[in-house]
Amino acid sequence: MKRRHSIHNLSLLALVALLPLLGGAGLAQTLTMAMSAQPDTLDPQVTAATAAFQVSKSIYDTLIEVDRAGVLVPALASSWAVSPDGLTYTFELVEATFHDGTAFGAEDVVATLDRIRSAETASPKVNEFRAIVSVAAQGPRTVVVTLSEPQPALLASLASGWGAILPSEKLAEGHDFGNQPVGTGPFSFASWTRDNAITLDANPDYYGGAPSVDQVVIRFVTDSAVQLQGLLTGEFDIIDTVAAADRPAVETNPALTLVREPSGLVLVAGLNTRRDYLSDVRVRQALNLGVDTAIVMEVAYSSGSQVGTFMEAGSPWYPDSVEPFPYDPEAARALLAEAGVPQGWTLDMVLPQPYEEHILAGQIVQDFLRDLGINAQIRIVEWGVWLSDTYGGPRNFDITVVGHTGKLDPSGRLTGLGDPRTNYTGLDDPKLAGIIATANITPDHAARQALYTEALERIHEQAPFIFFGTPDRVYARQANVEGFWMTPLLDSFDFRDAALE
Amino acid sequence: MPRYLLTQSASFVVTLWAVLTLVFFAVRALPGDAATIMGGLDATEQQVEAMRERIGLARSLPAQYAAYFGGLLQADLGESLRERRPVTTVLLERLPVTLTLAGMAFVLSLLIGLGLGVLAGLRPGGAADRATLLFTTVALAIPEFWFGFLLILLFAVNLGWFPVLGLPPEGLTVGSSWNLILPAVTLAIPRAAQLARLARARVLEERSSDYVRTARSKGLLPNAVGRHIASNALPGVLPLLALELGGLLTGTIVVEQVFGLPGLGLTILGGISARDYPVVQGVTILAVTVYVLVNWLADLAQLVADPRLRAPT
Numbered sequence: 030m031k032r033r034h035s036i037h038n039l040s041l042l043a044l045v046a047l048l049p050l051l052g053g054a055g056l057a058q059t060l061t062m063a064m065s066a067q068p069d070t071l072d073p074q075v076t077a078a079t080a081a082f083q084v085s086k087s088i089y090d091t092l093i094e095v096d097r098a099g100v101l102v103p104a105l106a107s108s109w110a111v112s113p114d115g116l117t118y119t120f121e122l123v124e125a126t127f128h129d130g131t132a133f134g135a136e137d138v139v140a141t142l143d144r145i146r147s148a149e150t151a152s153p154k155v156n157e158f159r160a161i162v163s164v165a166a167q168g169p170r171t172v173v174v175t176l177s178e179p180q181p182a183l184l185a186s187l188a189s190g191w192g193a194i195l196p197s198e199k200l201a202e203g204h205d206f207g208n209q210p211v212g213t214g215p216f217s218f219a220s221w222t223r224d225n226a227i228t229l230d231a232n233p234d235y236y237g238g239a240p241s242v243d244q245v246v247i248r249f250v251t252d253s254a255v256q257l258q259g260l261l262t263g264e265f266d267i268i269d270t271v272a273a274a275d276r277p278a279v280e281t282n283p284a285l286t287l288v289r290e291p292s293g294l295v296l297v298a299g300l301n302t303r304r305d306y307l308s309d310v311r312v313r314q315a316l317n318l319g320v321d322t323a324i325v326m327e328v329a330y331s332s333g334s335q336v337g338t339f340m341e342a343g344s345p346w347y348p349d350s351v352e353p354f355p356y357d358p359e360a361a362r363a364l365l366a367e368a369g370v371p372q373g374w375t376l377d378m379v380l381p382q383p384y385e386e387h388i389l390a391g392q393i394v395q396d397f398l399r400d401l402g403i404n405a406q407i408r409i410v411e412w413g414v415w416l417s418d419t420y421g422g423p424r425n426f427d428i429t430v431v432g433h434t435g436k437l438d439p440s441g442r443l444t445g446l447g448d449p450r451t452n453y454t455g456l457d458d459p460k461l462a463g464i465i466a467t468a469n470i471t472p473d474h475a476a477r478q479a480l481y482t483e484a485l486e487r488i489h490e491q492a493p494f495i496f497f498g499t500p501d502r503v504y505a506r507q508a509n510v511e512g513f514w515m516t517p518l519l520d521s522f523d524f525r526d527a528a529l530e
Numbered sequence: 531m532p533r534y535l536l537t538q539s540a541s542f543v544v545t546l547w548a549v550l551t552l553v554f555f556a557v558r559a560l561p562g563d564a565a566t567i568m569g570g571l572d573a574t575e576q577q578v579e580a581m582r583e584r585i586g587l588a589r590s591l592p593a594q595y596a597a598y599f600g601g602l603l604q605a606d607l608g609e610s611l612r613e614r615r616p617v618t619t620v621l622l623e624r625l626p627v628t629l630t631l632a633g634m635a636f637v638l639s640l641l642i643g644l645g646l647g648v649l650a651g652l653r654p655g656g657a658a659d660r661a662t663l664l665f666t667t668v669a670l671a672i673p674e675f676w677f678g679f680l681l682i683l684l685f686a687v688n689l690g691w692f693p694v695l696g697l698p699p700e701g702l703t704v705g706s707s708w709n710l711i712l713p714a715v716t717l718a719i720p721r722a723a724q725l726a727r728l729a730r731a732r733v734l735e736e737r738s739s740d741y742v743r744t745a746r747s748k749g750l751l752p753n754a755v756g757r758h759i760a761s762n763a764l765p766g767v768l769p770l771l772a773l774e775l776g777g778l779l780t781g782t783i784v785v786e787q788v789f790g791l792p793g794l795g796l797t798i799l800g801g802i803s804a805r806d807y808p809v810v811q812g813v814t815i816l817a818v819t820v821y822v823l824v825n826w827l828a829d830l831a832q833l834v835a836d837p838r839l840r841a842p843t
Contacts, residue, residue: 069568069612069804075581077570151580153573207614222623223613224800225792226699246699250790254679258687259694413805417562420571421578433571441572451574 058529059244060510062267062522063256067224067249070207073193074145077153079434079520082190084247086521087229088128089193089212090236092120092138093184095437099517101188105133105213105236106172115179115472122170125236127196128217133236135166140197142174157186157441179472185438189519215240215525224249229524241512241528260285260505266529267506267513273331279505286510291343292502293435293518295336295442296326296387297494298394303455304427311368313492316428317354319361320397326498329390333500338489339433339442341518342499346439348482351489353496361401372402379408379426381415387430390497394430420453428495429453435518439481440469446488454493461487542822546815550602553814554595557807563587564611564805585611598811607815608808612801617812620797625816627702628793631710631717631785632778638718639725639774644764646722647729651763652756654734662726669723674781678716678788685712696789713789717781721774728770732763765836772828776821 066080073085092106103109106120125133142164145152160180165173176183186192199211210218213236216229229245248265250256256268257275261282271279271287279287298320306312326333334342335353376398380391388409395405405428410419419426436442445451447462461484468480489496502520506513512526565581573581582588589597601608607617650662686694696713698706736742736759745755783795790796794813801809833839 067800070614072614075584076568077572078568148580149584151577151584153569153577153581155577155580156574205614220700222699222701222792223620224796225697225701225790228699248695248699248790250695251787252790255682255694255788255790258682262687262690262694264694411803413560413562413567413803416570417566421566421575422561431571445574 057243058241059246060242060266060513060524060527060529061246061248061264063248063250063259063265063269065249065251065253065256065270068227071210071218071221072206073191074150074152074154074195075207076191082519083521084227085190085193085210085212086214086516086519087216087245087524088210088214088218089190089195090125090214091188091190091192091194092122093188093192095188095516095519097514097517099437101184101437104188105138105194109184111472115181116176118174118176118183119167120172120174122172123236124170125213126234127199127213128211128232129196129199131196131198133194133196133213134169135172136169137194137197138172139164139166140200141193141195144195144200145191152191154186154189154191156444157182157191179470181472181474181477182438182440182469185436185441189437190521216245219244235525237525240525242524245524245527247522257505260507263507266510267504269504271503271505276331276503284508285505286508287503287505289332289501289503290515291334291341292500293341293520294432294499295339295341296330296333296390296430296432296497296500297339298391298428298430298497299426299454299494300492301424301427301453301455302457302493303424303449306368306370306374307427309368310491311364312370314354314490315361315364315368315370315401316398317492317495318357318364319401320394320495321356322353322495322497323356325390325393326500328393329386330497330500332503333498335498336496338485338496339446339494340439340485341435344439346478346481346485348485350482351486353498354492358397358400365401365403370403374403376403376405376427377408377425378405379410379415379419379429381419381429381431382409382411384412384431387432391428391430394428394495424453424455432500435520437518440465443481443484443488444469446484446493452493456491456493458487458491461491538826542819542826545822546818549818550811550814551595553811554598554807555591557802557805557810558591560802560805562805564807567804568612587611598808607812610806610809612804612806612809617808620809621794621812621816623701624792624794624797627697627791628779628782628786628795630702630707631713631782631791631793632775634707634710634714635717635721635778635781636775638714639722640771642718643722643725644729644767647726647767648733648756648760648763650726651730651733651737652759654737659730662730666723666727669719672720674716674720674784675788677719678713678785681712681716682789696786696791701792710791713785713791716788717778717785721778721781725767725770725774729763729767732766733759736763761835765832768828768832768835769825772825775824776817779817779820 068081068084069078070076070081071085073089090105092104093101094104096102105123107123109118109120111118127133144150146158160176160178162175162177167173196211215232215235217232219228219230221227227247231240231243233239253270253272256270259265260268276287279285300307300313302308322335326335336342337351337353340347378391380388391407395407398405419429443465447456447458449455449457464480464484468477471477471480509530511528511530514523564585565578565587568581569578598608610617610620613620646662650659653659682694686692692709692712696709745758782793783799786793786795798810798813
């Protein structure tokens, strides 16, 4: 009996210790989120990692941002005007203060855009700003950006994480933004213990009004089982990954809420169009017809919508004219026979570790291909190897599975397709490349949309991929967490309106 | 003694240089580098090349090798390619976590392993011996990651005695070292089992030796005989103990991942997947140093504990 007692006392103690985490009334409110990936750096100009932008969104602001509906809305720029020729962008700026106390103004925008364009920075996003000829301040609150050719995607780039505005004074000092980020954002950087946590403090002087919570703690938890356990014990308020098998349990738990919304991903099996038989468009179409992508989406990605071209389902750019390929193994066999593909044709299927869902998808595709008399041999490689040997470099693969992340503007997704040097499928289609290049510099929205539609229809026909679909973005939170959301397409975390009820 | 120290230090330097050279080329032999990985799917070849230039990977391999070992002579471990800060800073941030974890696990495995081993060896076939056999068989068969999850489920989720994540957001503090108990137990159990087996075998061996029979026949109390046996048997366990300590470092890789502990294990894992060469090399230096140091200490301890080894000189 005595022993029982001490156990009770212990758990009571633990509970008391946990109380601040739960955020009772009157205490400082801390919101804790578990995140599966970790930023490589918090300098938004030297990274391409989604994880970096997911976090940096709270520290920095951009001139423009996307709202919950995916529409571009004012942020640090209260308004903007584009000249009729599409070559001059004029931004009017709001009044805001950086976390180091300096005032935000036109000089900061100039210094920021100069830095990302400089060769020394070596930003992986530099191409998105390549049309910029000059960035100039006109007075303290106006910035004029001049382009060499129209680039309608510029606004989208400025609204993405890599468009973050940095303080000019710190830039001049060569400040280490990667480890000590300073922005105008709703939260200021407090600390980062790598592989453990990033702590952000609410910025009471935020130009858009102070956030409701006092502190946000982002914990790095790779394992989805541990994330869920932490959600169940109340250690985490939000977790960014819920394994398919755990979703029903979260849904039926009244203390938890499962959030399921469309993501910006396009999942595909990339086909190396420079390899035997795969260079034949009939063979590529046959593979699309011979794989039941509805099964792939359901089993490997546990949800989502199918697509028939290289654009996420639900995008305003997705052409109404393009349907997903139907599952028709008879038609697939006929096309393969027509193309002269022998029975027992062997394919090198390369799948990236540690993406379990892509590996599973590859195994399902392998089964469907076996039905067509094609022998896909799976080779699982580590991510770094995949990037340098499969996706880049010698492109050692016949077929591979990967997800392409969302972009605010279709140019981000499509640029490079059609040119064998810049896309891993090696698709050599100058006509397609030409349509995309023209669309990228067409200022008129309707004309631009028509061009992208033509391009996406052509991608459907050329089938350099087996098109799978767009999965749902699934995360979970405590039922008392209100107002948290993730940016459409970019998946950035927005804690500004987050509150613990 | 000074001569012993000198040869030991020389062999340490040679070992370190050899291992480090091996690691230096091995990590670079892996396809892909930090720039390709940071560039991800979106960066073009030219952009990746520009990033390579910025982080100093564009130089030739011999130039990198010379620069790295030149820096080492001045105690400069270089800069992390991913974190853009000195490797020394990175290591100093992580070392306390791993040292505390390994230290706790070592003490635990020592207490459990030697305790069980001696108990089992003194009464072979008895209840303690059979229990130890069961324990060692199960403990050696259970994978660490699974056992760790089991402990989390029981003590963190069901009982709520510990947080699910190893450490609080601010990292290792005096208060939070208590949280390392579960990971330390996970790490200690299989090692304790190995120690128990060896200790039991050594005790059994001693038990059948002449002096024990003599001691028994002259009517020495069992407890006193036990003490004699233990003090003769245990020095033989020391080399294994040293190996165990070194092995703890590799064990922490798995355990740190299960419990999300920001120690050296996660550092080297992350370093390899990000191709952060200087960080991988930095952890290697630490690991080699610890390994050599521990073996050296074990040698010394054996000298102290076993007078027979000292006799000839």
